[in-house]
Amino acid sequence: MLPLILILLIWHLASLKYPDSLIPSPFQVMSRAYYLVISGRFLPHFLATLTRVSLGFTGAFTTALVFSIILSNFFQLKEVSSVITILNMIPSIIWIFIFIIVIGPFSSAIIASIYMNSLPRFINYFRSGINNFDQSLAKITQVYKIKGASKFLSVTLPQLWVVIFPSIRNEIANAWKVAIISEVFGVGTGIGYQIYYSFGIFSVRDVLAWATLFILFVLILEIVLIRPLEKWTFRWKNI
Amino acid sequence: MQLILRKVNKSYKNTQSISRVIHNLNINLNIGDTYCLFGPSGCGKTTLLNIISGIIKFDSGNILWKDGKEITRYLPGNKKVGYLFQGIQLFPWLNVQDNLAIALSSLNLSKRQRGDLIIDNLKSLDLIKYIYKYPYSLSQGQQQRIALVRALIINPDILLLDEPFSHLDEEAAQKLREDLTRLIEDKKILTLYVTHNPYEAIYMSNKIIVFNGDTPTKIALLQTKYKPKKSVNNYLDISSDPEVVRSVKKLYKLTRK
Numbered sequence: 001m002l003p004l005i006l007i008l009l010i011w012h013l014a015s016l017k018y019p020d021s022l023i024p025s026p027f028q029v030m031s032r033a034y035y036l037v038i039s040g041r042f043l044p045h046f047l048a049t050l051t052r053v054s055l056g057f058t059g060a061f062t063t064a065l066v067f068s069i070i071l072s073n074f075f076q077l078k079e080v081s082s083v084i085t086i087l088n089m090i091p092s093i094i095w096i097f098i099f100i101i102v103i104g105p106f107s108s109a110i111i112a113s114i115y116m117n118s119l120p121r122f123i124n125y126f127r128s129g130i131n132n133f134d135q136s137l138a139k140i141t142q143v144y145k146i147k148g149a150s151k152f153l154s155v156t157l158p159q160l161w162v163v164i165f166p167s168i169r170n171e172i173a174n175a176w177k178v179a180i181i182s183e184v185f186g187v188g189t190g191i192g193y194q195i196y197y198s199f200g201i202f203s204v205r206d207v208l209a210w211a212t213l214f215i216l217f218v219l220i221l222e223i224v225l226i227r228p229l230e231k232w233t234f235r236w237k238n239i
Numbered sequence: 240m241q242l243i244l245r246k247v248n249k250s251y252k253n254t255q256s257i258s259r260v261i262h263n264l265n266i267n268l269n270i271g272d273t274y275c276l277f278g279p280s281g282c283g284k285t286t287l288l289n290i291i292s293g294i295i296k297f298d299s300g301n302i303l304w305k306d307g308k309e310i311t312r313y314l315p316g317n318k319k320v321g322y323l324f325q326g327i328q329l330f331p332w333l334n335v336q337d338n339l340a341i342a343l344s345s346l347n348l349s350k351r352q353r354g355d356l357i358i359d360n361l362k363s364l365d366l367i368k369y370i371y372k373y374p375y376s377l378s379q380g381q382q383q384r385i386a387l388v389r390a391l392i393i394n395p396d397i398l399l400l401d402e403p404f405s406h407l408d409e410e411a412a413q414k415l416r417e418d419l420t421r422l423i424e425d426k427k428i429l430t431l432y433v434t435h436n437p438y439e440a441i442y443m444s445n446k447i448i449v450f451n452g453d454t455p456t457k458i459a460l461l462q463t464k465y466k467p468k469k470s471v472n473n474y475l476d477i478s479s480d481p482e483v484v485r486s487v488k489k490l491y492k493l494t495r496k
Binding site for chain 2: 136137139140142143144145146147150154155158235236237
């Protein structure tokens with residue numbers, strides 16, 4: 001909490017020194033954000049971005065999970081590491097340009113960009129999780145012939161949770177960033193487009209208001225969904 | 240009825256060397272008997288348990304089960320194996336009930352049957368109060384007793400125990416020894432028990448398979464006359480029993496190459 005108060009204080013002091021058009025005060029930005037919400041302008045753009053992020057993120061997460069688990073049954077995942085490293089080295093902006101050129105300025109291009117950007121990162125996370133699986137627990141699984149859904153839900157997934165939570169945290173933030181940059185280049189809806197529009201009319205206040213709302217949403221997601229889910233998942237730990 | 244191992248070989252290979260752990264092992268094990276495997280470290284005791292359980296594949300040889308049917312290629316096959324490993328081996332994210340239920344997942348039982356089995360088995364060791372507890376909240380001794388329940392709840396044909404008391408304090412180990420001897424007493428199962436402790440070997444079984452660490456793998460079967468009375472102090476007192484002292488001396492003699 002203290003760092004947040006400190007940032008707001010520095011921001012406020014800076015806003016006193018410079019004109020509002022350059023650095024608006026925190027209060028002005030919050031008022032504008034509040035206005036965007038109650039005027040109804042925020043919701044459709046927010047939902048547009050949220051839908052794109054959800055589809056791209058969930059698709060990448062699911063593909064990476066299935067891919068990692070299936071592949072780990074056949075060969076060491078280090079054998080695909082060079083492909084994953086190459087995919088990871090491709091900057092997000094390249095995917096965005098490729099998909100907007102190939103698919104066109106549509107939501108599907110943004111979803112594809114998020115998907116391709118997150119997929120190798122998720123695989124990296126899951127691969128490290130699978131490589132660290134406890135071999136003594138694998139013996140128990142073998143002796144008691146634990147297979148199928150029981151094995152996945154009671155043996156595989158619990159060992160992957162330790163990498164699933166950090167991956168979700170990092171990749172949600174990453175997917176939002178990719179979505180917003182894509183919307184700047186591609187489509188006429190979404191928070192990214194609104195930030196770009198505000199930039200076009202030189203309104204720093206609006207740019208910051210939209211960004212604030214986006215940050216608030218990610219924070220709410222963390223506090224309301226991810227943290228309680230994490231606490232429930234790791235209820236078996238002595239913490 | 241027997242479990243028969245014929246000319247079983249197992250080596251561990253790495254980039255620099257091949258380590259032959261079991262070489263041409265021949266052994267007949269009677270179902271209903273409790274055998275202790277005794278011998279120096281690295282002589283293949285745990286490897287033998289892992290081969291019988293089907294955890295590891297062996298290089299060559301044959302394994303015959305019950306009516307002489309060869310199960311070499313189908314291990315663990317249709318036999319049910321309960322295995323108490325060295326160290327604590329419960330799934331830390333599952334409570335006691337789920338740790339037992341997962342061992343039953345491969346058996347064709349209804350949810351109700353599974354629940355009843357779990358309750359009955361926990362009651363038999365007075366562990367029912369821990370049914371919803373997670374492993375972290377149990378002592379090592381309690382966790383190992385739960386693992387013993389898991390090994391027996393499937394009604395195994397073969398029970399394998401790999402130094403199950405090595406990391407427990409003496410009080411917890413004695414409690415588990417008592418539980419174990421009581422629970423397997425009336426069951427028609429083949430029990431194989433690895434230990435480095437000669438007194439424990441004599442206390443837990445009357446047939447001791449002694450490995451001398453030689454290649455080809457040589458074993459000797461030592462039949463002891465000691466009959467445990469299964470009282471708390473009994474195990475602690477056995478070192479003064481002249482019959483036990485004689486057996487221990489014989490055991491050490493047999494382990495020498």
